[in-house]
Amino acid sequence: SQQGEEDPQALSIQEGENATMNCSYKTSINNLQWYRQNSGRGLVHLILIRSNEREKHSGRLRVTLDTSKKSSSLLITASRAADTASYFCATVINQAGTALIFGKGTTLSVSS
Amino acid sequence: DTGVSQDPRHKITKRGQNVTFRCDPISEHNRLYWYRQTLGQGPEFLTYFQNEAQLEKSRLLSDRFSAERPKGSFSTLEIQRTEQGDSAMYLCASKSLAGVVNEQFFGPGTRLTVL
Numbered sequence: 001s002q003q004g005e006e007d008p009q010a011l012s013i014q015e016g017e018n019a020t021m022n023c024s025y026k027t028s029i030n031n032l033q034w035y036r037q038n039s040g041r042g043l044v045h046l047i048l049i050r051s052n053e054r055e056k057h058s059g060r061l062r063v064t065l066d067t068s069k070k071s072s073s074l075l076i077t078a079s080r081a082a083d084t085a086s087y088f089c090a091t092v093i094n095q096a097g098t099a100l101i102f103g104k105g106t107t108l109s110v111s112s
Numbered sequence: 113d114t115g116v117s118q119d120p121r122h123k124i125t126k127r128g129q130n131v132t133f134r135c136d137p138i139s140e141h142n143r144l145y146w147y148r149q150t151l152g153q154g155p156e157f158l159t160y161f162q163n164e165a166q167l168e169k170s171r172l173l174s175d176r177f178s179a180e181r182p183k184g185s186f187s188t189l190e191i192q193r194t195e196q197g198d199s200a201m202y203l204c205a206s207k208s209l210a211g212v213v214n215e216q217f218f219g220p221g222t223r224l225t226v227l
Contacts, residue, residue, distance in 0.1 A: 033215070042116070042203065042218035043155070088154045098143065098207075099168065100216060102154030 006089060006106040013110055019076040021106040023089030024069075030092045032065055033100065034074050037086045046074075046087075079110045116219035118204050124225045125194055132190045133222045137206030144187050145216060146179055147203040148172065155203055161187060194226045 007022045031050045035043040049056045049065045049072065056063045062075040076083055086107045090100040117136045125131050137144045143162050147155035159169045163184040181187040191198055201223050205216040
């Protein structure tokens with residue numbers, strides 16, 4: 001079964017705009033990760049945020065985590081056409097847990 | 113090192129046939145995972161190995177599915193008596209225990225179509 005839901009399911013923006021995707025999950029977590037999947041390619045790890053962190057940055061990516069609301073958001077600033085992909089949040093339930101539990105993903109389309 | 117590789121990339125088979133997929137993880141990665149992804153969904157965990165030991169299997173892994181990692185390097189996933197519901201992308205991932213906690217490196221996947 002899948003842990004969470006991403007919102008929105010699909011997002012279309014213009015190059016240069018910011019894109020925000022949200023993820024909600026059901027159970028307590030050890031950490032939450034965001035992955036990107038391009039058409040025809042495997043999943044690529046983007047960023048990891050631990051349960052005791054509230055915000056993290058990596059390049060044009062900003063992730064927030066609100067454990068009280070069991071939610072996370074991924075912000076991509078100054079989007080590019082190459083950012084067109086599906087984005088998934090994935091949770092790890094506990095430190096010993098190893099399997100990633102993915103949401104259904106947000107499909108982002110960035111047009112030039 | 114060229115990342116996680118999977119073979120074949122695509123497989124079309126008839127219902128009832130057996131299929132086998134191979135995954136070559138990043139060298140020296142201790143853990144190897146199999147996931148299944150259907151259209152419009154996120155990947156779902158199937159099973160994982162630490163070295164050659166299969167340590168966890170999800171309820172999704174029916175008796176028709178078997179996975180091996182005989183020498184702790186590459187892994188195979190076999191599906192016997194395939195059904196149309198087995199049509200999906202099968203993803204393999206690997207992870208080093210010395211790496212970032214729970215960051216997994218994924219292969220390109222094997223897309224299975226059961227006719």
